[in-house]
Amino acid sequence: MERIGVRELRQNASRYLAQVAADHQPIEITDRGRPVARLVPIAADDWENMVAAGEIIPADSGVTIGGIDPVEAGLSASEILQELREHER
Template identity: 50%
Template sequence: MGIRELRQNASRYLALVKAGETVEVTERGELIALLVPPPRSYSKRDRLIAAGKLIPASGPTERLRSPRPVPTGPGEPTNQELLDAERDERL
């Protein structure tokens, strides 16, 4: 299908892609693009990587740990107490 045909019937061709079909786009008879449905496992993370908004780790991440809680001094509220108080204020 040519570019003009795609432009004039974009909804129809996107419906085909949504249904799982691959649509070839040509320009003067030469294939210039393929419209394909995303893989079933295409997660939000995959979309962010594809958009260049997320750079995946270059090495293993097993050694990464959650940050340790910062100890509070005597009489200072803990993080959990601060969160609980903030939630109570919202209600």
């Protein structure tokens, strides 16, 4: 079984997810050389069972991002953050 560190996974997560999906082989995740987790593929039956149980919701490929109204000019993000911090004190 392939072993990778947490930092390597964090830097290349997409690559390792694609690898597990393609090869159907788990990858062991280590933290300072100590095994802490496994990245394992999900079998088609598992996927279908999770959808049926409502544990996951498949993505709707028809969803588009758009139609968001522009924000009116006003305070900048920095000004809003400063106001929030002042209210915390």
